[in-house]
Amino acid sequence: xxxxIVLERNMQLHPRxxxxxxxxxxVAKLMKDVEGTCSGRHGFVVAITGIENIGKGLIREGTGYVxxxxxxxxxxxxxxxxxxxxxxVTMVNKMGFFAEAGPVQIFVxxxxxxxxxxxxxxxxxxxxxxxxxxxxxxxxxxRLKIIGTRVDATEIFCIGTxxxxxxxxxxxxxxx
Amino acid sequence: xxxxxxxxxxxxxxxxFYDDFTTKGENQPKSGRSDNRGIVVVVLDALTRRQWVRxxxxxxxxxxxxxxxxxxLRFLEExxxxxxxxxxxxAKGAKIYSAAVAATGDGSAKDGEEKIKLHTHSYCCLDxxxxxxxxRYRLHRLKKKLKDELENKNTVQEYICPNCSRRYTALDxxxxxxxxxxxxxxxxxxxxxxxESDKLAAQEAGDGDDNARRRRREKLKDTLQKxxxxxxxxxxxxxxxxxxxxxxxxxxxxxxARAHAAGRGGSGDAGANDGSKxxxxxxxxxxxxxxxxxxxxxxxxxxxxxxxVKSEAATSTPLKVxxxxxxxxxxNLTKEQRGEVGEESKMEGTSTSSQLSDDKKSTVQSDDKKSxxxxxxxxxxxxxxxxxxxxxxxxxxxxxxxxxNIANGHSDxxxxxxxGMKSKRDPEEDVWEEAQYAGNTSESYRVGDLNVQADESxxxxxxxxxxxx
Numbered sequence: 001x002x003x004x005i006v007l008e009r010n011m012q013l014h015p016r017x018x019x020x021x022x023x024x025x026x027v028a029k030l031m032k033d034v035e036g037t038c039s040g041r042h043g044f045v046v047a048i049t050g051i052e053n054i055g056k057g058l059i060r061e062g063t064g065y066v067x068x069x070x071x072x073x074x075x076x077x078x079x080x081x082x083x084x085x086x087x088x089v090t091m092v093n094k095m096g097f098f099a100e101a102g103p104v105q106i107f108v109x110x111x112x113x114x115x116x117x118x119x120x121x122x123x124x125x126x127x128x129x130x131x132x133x134x135x136x137x138x139x140x141x142x143r144l145k146i147i148g149t150r151v152d153a154t155e156i157f158c159i160g161t162x163x164x165x166x167x168x169x170x171x172x173x174x175x176x
Numbered sequence: 177x178x179x180x181x182x183x184x185x186x187x188x189x190x191x192x193f194y195d196d197f198t199t200k201g202e203n204q205p206k207s208g209r210s211d212n213r214g215i216v217v218v219v220l221d222a223l224t225r226r227q228w229v230r231x232x233x234x235x236x237x238x239x240x241x242x243x244x245x246x247x248x249l250r251f252l253e254e255x256x257x258x259x260x261x262x263x264x265x266x267a268k269g270a271k272i273y274s275a276a277v278a279a280t281g282d283g284s285a286k287d288g289e290e291k292i293k294l295h296t297h298s299y300c301c302l303d304x305x306x307x308x309x310x311x312r313y314r315l316h317r318l319k320k321k322l323k324d325e326l327e328n329k330n331t332v333q334e335y336i337c338p339n340c341s342r343r344y345t346a347l348d349x350x351x352x353x354x355x356x357x358x359x360x361x362x363x364x365x366x367x368x369x370x371x372e373s374d375k376l377a378a379q380e381a382g383d384g385d386d387n388a389r390r391r392r393r394e395k396l397k398d399t400l401q402k403x404x405x406x407x408x409x410x411x412x413x414x415x416x417x418x419x420x421x422x423x424x425x426x427x428x429x430x431x432x433a434r435a436h437a438a439g440r441g442g443s444g445d446a447g448a449n450d451g452s453k454x455x456x457x458x459x460x461x462x463x464x465x466x467x468x469x470x471x472x473x474x475x476x477x478x479x480x481x482x483x484x485v486k487s488e489a490a491t492s493t494p495l496k497v498x499x500x501x502x503x504x505x506x507x508n509l510t511k512e513q514r515g516e517v518g519e520e521s522k523m524e525g526t527s528t529s530s531q532l533s534d535d536k537k538s539t540v541q542s543d544d545k546k547s548x549x550x551x552x553x554x555x556x557x558x559x560x561x562x563x564x565x566x567x568x569x570x571x572x573x574x575x576x577x578x579x580x581n582i583a584n585g586h587s588d589x590x591x592x593x594x595x596g597m598k599s600k601r602d603p604e605e606d607v608w609e610e611a612q613y614a615g616n617t618s619e620s621y622r623v624g625d626l627n628v629q630a631d632e633s634x635x636x637x638x639x640x641x642x643x644x645x
Contacts, residue, residue, distance in 0.1 A: 093359070095359065095360055096349075098349075098350075105350060107347075107349040107350065109346050125358065147331075147332070148332045148347060157347060157350055159333075
């Protein structure tokens with residue numbers, strides 16, 4: 001799920017950036033540092049949409065670096081248990097398949113793939129129904145439900161299922 | 177609208193899901209006296225025998241404390257079984273309700289409620305349609321949850337290393353994939369992992385754990401079976417009720433109005449029928465207006481469409497919205513003011529409520545009359561002026577014609593026309609002259625004769641009559 005929230009971060013800025021463009025430099029550095037990172041608490045930071053407020057800088061003794069407390073608005077993406085996501089399959093093996101929904105990796109084990117789909121090894125490993133009408137392989141798009149998340153301090157990993165109503169392949173690259 | 181199957185459904189639901197509900201908090205010690213399990217069953221059963229009921233009355237007839245009853249009802253409202261309505265009302269409002277109750281023939285006790293100033297009263301009623309949906313959803317969720325558990329649908333897959341018995345879950349999958357083949361590999365011994373539910377792994381893993389798992393499975397299966405058996409009557413009832421139309425009492429106001437209408441009998445009959453047909457549930461009070469509308473519309477000779485819309489509005493909107501509608505009606509009438517006499521004679525036949533509107537109508541009519549007259553006079557003068565000019569021109573022409581004595585078809589026709597005009601215009605010319613005076617006095621660039629002006633205004637009405645007749 002996406003959220004638009006306000007976060008705060010202490011930015012350390014090298015003295016060489018002090019000048020007319022201090023603020024611009026600060027914001028550029030913030031974007032470089034923060035966008036694309038993942039915190040277990042808030043999820044993946046997708047984009048910074050605005051700066052709320054930059055506090056007073058504090059000079060660190062000895063180094064000359066200055067620490068600014070910066071409040072910024074950003075869009076974050078955090079997967080939840082029970083959430084339905086659309087994801088692209090990245091790898092298929094005997095144990096199941098891996099898929100990506102934006103920055104988040106999702107594993108669907110073969111127990112959570114419908115029973116009528118069989119694993120076919122070979123050049124392009126895939127899961128196929130007995131009549132061959134539905135095929136899950138690399139680059140397929142699937143709709144899946146998250147049934148478990150593991151949230152570490154800096155990464156989020158999910159496991160999903162496609163063994164439920166309205167889940168499964170939504171766009172087959174081979175057919176297109 | 178048979179209510180019996182639905183009542184049975186409610187009773188079954190109460191006994192199936194709510195028989196151990198208690199309003200007491202968890203921390204309070206349960207003594208025999210404060211143990212009020214089953215209260216929901218009692219309340220729901222009581223509600224199946226009533227329609228809208230005031231909560232005080234319900235409390236009284238159930239010999240419950242009103243606080244306790246309110247807590248129960250709030251719970252039932254959260255469970256979406258009951259709809260409630262609160263309103264501040266005086267003794268009069270309470271009487272309306274009492275009358276409505278009396279009309280339904282419910283006959284529940286009504287005593288000692290006449291001491292009211294302005295209290296908030298709460299009413300409650302079973303919402304059968306919603307109950308039906310809620311119960312079906314509840315059963316669906318029950319079944320789905322048990323089945324999912326049984327089929328390990330949403331459980332996290334576990335993997336075991338056969339060599340070192342180390343266990344992993346699917347959440348570790350990212351770390352376990354190897355580049356060499358398509359299996360997961362143990363982090364410590366690089367052995368091939370097997371899914372835990374596989375027979376091999378089950379045997380190798382600890383026996384006690386497996387037993388617990390199996391026992392859990394058995395239990396789940398048992399629960400599911402028990403549920404199927406015990407809820408069978410409820411499901412049967414649900415399927416029986418499925419195709420029946422649910423009884424609807426509507427909102428408290430609508431119900432009261434309908435009950436009134438039904439209670440009135442005779443005159444209210446038609447209204448009640450209308451209400452049930454259109455499911456508006458309103459037809460009692462505005463009956464006189466309904467009749468009124470028909471009379472007026474046939475009179476005004478407007479399109480039937482408009483009439484339908486209006487009569488619908490009359491039935492669906494409550495009394496207080498009536499005044500604008502009445503005004504509209506009055507304006508329709510003014511389109512033909514001439515009918516005033518006949519209309520009034522009809523109005524006398526209608527009820528007293530339309531008397532009130534009579535005043536409004538007359539003011540509206542007089543306003544309209546004035547504006548229409550003004551308009552008419554303006555147009556009339558304009559036409560007269562034109563005619564006058566024409567006349568002068570044609571007179572000149574005629575003079576020329578008579579002078580030149582050219583006898584051709586054109587002149588014939590023109591002369592014949594002039595003759596006709598002249599004969600017609602004679603009386604008009606007088607009027608015009610007077611009107612001219614009037615107009616000039618108002619604009620005050622010529623001194624007008626006051627007498628003539630007064631005369632004119634008196635005559636003006638006659639003009640209108642003459643033109644329209």
